[in-house]
Amino acid sequence: MSKKPVKKMLAFAMVAVLASTAVVGCGKSSSQEELNVFNWTEYIPSSVIVKFEEETGIKVNYSTYSSNEECLAKVESSAEGTYDVIVPSDYMVTIMKEKGLLEELNKDNITNFSNVSDVYLNKEFDKDNKYSVPFDAGAALLAVDTAVVKDNITSYNDLLNPNYANSLVVLDDQRALIGIALKALGYSLNETDDAKLAEAKVYLENLKPNIKAYDSDSPKTLLINGEASIGFLWNAECALAMDEKSSIKPVYPKEGMYLFIDSFAIPKGSKNKDNAEKFIDFLLSPEISKMVTDEFPYKNVNNAAYESLEESYKNNGASNVPDEEMAKGEFVIDVGDATTKFDKLWAEVK
Structure with a gap:
């Protein structure tokens, strides 16, 4: 948790691909819809970000951290609304929830939530998944x-x-x-x-x-x-x-x-909450979940995606830990x- 790895490219390479994105919190005015994502290094392929932008017209401003503690420190020290999506690990969800740093999710906007395996839901750190949606484990x-x-x-x-x-x-x-x-x-x-x-x-x-x-x-x-x-x-x-x-x-x-479960969450005061939930729903679709796992082979939590995963992934004792x-x-x-x-x-x- 975080957790979390250069898996086939460096994190800064993704930022380079998205060179048009603004620095988070820079205050630039634009009519284009935006989304500020703060995530582990090497966790979502640049191709997925580009695909989301192309399909939705929402510009993604992407920045990264290397540990749960770094994520917490940045969220606490930044102005409310700086970030729209974060990916804390299990225990950090508990900490952030208790500190009042997370928004409650509107699952009506996350229809692909149903794709997540029950094995990873309703854990002690967030009963009923009111504040978090499992992404990887x-x-x-x-x-x-x-x-x-x-x-x-x-x-x-x-x-x-x-x-x-x-x-x-x-x-x-x-x-x-x-x-x-x-x-x-x-x-x-x-x-x-x-x-x-x-x-x-x-x-x-x-x-x-x-x-x-x-x-x-x-x-x-x-x-x-x-x-x-x-x-x-x-x-x-x-x-x-x-x-x-x-x-x-x-x-x-x-x-x-x-062990860890890393989950999507929305920080308190997000200025783009609807876009954040749209992004989470997008990442939980079978096609996109497979794209992520193909490049960054953690334990996939998406039931709808699992059958389509490569046999090389399923048979690898590191990516798919027994x-x-x-x-x-x-x-x-x-x-x-x-x-x-x-x-x-x-x-x-x-």
Whole structure:
């Protein structure tokens, strides 16, 4: 969550394609309808944005973030109405909802909502999906270049091997990294006990010499070019790395993976709410959902699109993580005031 990967092109490439778009909040007057989308890097192909603009006449102003915390910070610090569509992960939906930062959705304008699998609906973070619509799901897993790493890696604890010095690329995400430290110790991703977080700090301090780079935008790049041999990254990034380099294989740690559901939401005070709901409905159509998954292969949540997906996607253990492995995973939840403990720990170990 966010979550979330260069999957076949860099995020700034999409911005270049949409060079006609205005900077969000610049105040330019125009008779053309607009939509301000704030999304994870490399999450919606530029071709989808162009198609939406062509079909609706609505100009999309597109900007990106690399973590849920960055999304929250920007939404809170920006003037109300700066953004019309955001894509927070499960626990961030809870936080934003409780802070009064989200508009209630008018599902009459989102007829393709019915395409979303029941598996991803009515979750604890947003019962009845009043404020969010699932867009993508997945997990943070390990990717191992088996041409370089001959050990049988099965656990987060295996990453502490000193033989892996300066060879890991990991997500630049505090809940994910602290989460794997907690899982390695046998605890929940959402553990807040001070003593157990202190143990997690020690794990991360021991892991640090093995970390070559923190990268949530395109961690696969270092794996493909050989600068890193092990990655802790989003599942779609692993799948794309596998496409480029056959020696890269996914590993599902025995302790269980960090799971996420990323959902469309509309920030409070959106100036283009109808256009936002039109955009969400467009992305939930089977054809467009397939276009997104073909390029950025996360776990597709769209029942109407699934049958049309490529067999190469369905058979890829990174893009389409097996259900039995997903069942072993855990979702991050909002830990309330204890968030400051995670903030402090992250600042100390990174």
